Amino acid sequence: MADRGQSEAVGFATVFGIVLLTLTVVAAGGVAGLEDVRSHQQLSNTQRSFAVLADNADAVAAGAPSRATQMRLGGGTLAIGDTVEIAVSGTAVGNASRSFSHTETYEPLVYSLGDSQVGYSSGALVRAERDGAVLFREPAFVLTNETVLLPLLSTTHTDRTAVGGSSTLVRTVRTDRELVRANRSTYDVTVSVTSPRAAAWEDWLADRTATTCSRTGSTVTCTLRTQRLFVSVDHVAVSFG
Structure with missing residues (x-):
């Protein structure tokens, strides 16, 4: 009887341990799943905030004196990213003396x-x-055999380089506008983007039917021939808080 009692006790302990382990694993997986859902939802919310920010930056570039955008951070961090460089150069077909080049370096958000x-x-x-x-x-880039339109929007940051918490206000103010080139003649054009997200830029640029693109490291370079060319730069100051 004692052996039987011991066997029942051991069996009960074993079953109880298995049930407890199963509940622990399920609970841990559930928490991780909930965290994934929460993070995904927060990123979706932030995407919507960035879409508003982009529209506001466009408005400032178009002439609005300034814009303020409420950004929901949800525990994440808003900061100045690694520098991005966009370079554009062109040579008039049949007139090599009519050439130009411009490089814009700016700080993404x-x-x-x-x-x-x-x-x-x-x-x-x-x-x-x-x-x-x-x-x-x-x-808002146009890259076709008829028109190349590159309205570059160059952002610089005037105070803190990073901010956290639940939300922050991002202000945008245009500080200058620069007309780089405007011509109605045929040009061979080269556009290069150097960015930590070069693969994303390559996918988008290569999808323009007029362009031929290649990527080396963090730089994507695309070439095309076009009949009209317009390149401008709007300089926009960004501040947090």
Whole structure:
């Protein structure tokens, strides 16, 4: 009887241990799943905030004196990202003396939450995750054999380089406008983007049917021939808080 009692006790302890372990594993998985859902929802909210920010930056570039955008951070960090460089050069077909080049270097705005990021870069919005990055808002660039239109929007930051918490206000003010080139003649044009998210830029630029693109490291270079050319730069100061 004692052996039987001991066997029942051992059996009960074993079953109880298995049940407890199962509940622990399920609970841990459930918490991780809830965290993933929460992070995904927060990134979606931030994407919407960035879309408003991009529209406001466009309005400032078009002549509005300033704009303020409420950004929901949800525990993430809004910061100045690694420098991005956009270079454009062109040579008039049949007249090599009519050539030009311009390089614009600016500071993108980047939101980070865990391994995910959402960034604003010269009108484009980029979402980056572990498995890659994609432009989910296109810049206002036109790249066709009829027209190349590059209205670059160059952002600089006037105070703090990063901010956290639940939300912050992002202010944008245009400080200068620069007309780089405007011609109605045939040009061979080269456009290069150097960015930490070069793969996302390459995917978007290569999808322009007029362009031929290649990527070396963090630089994407595209070439095309066009009949009209317009390049401008709007300089916009960005501040937090």
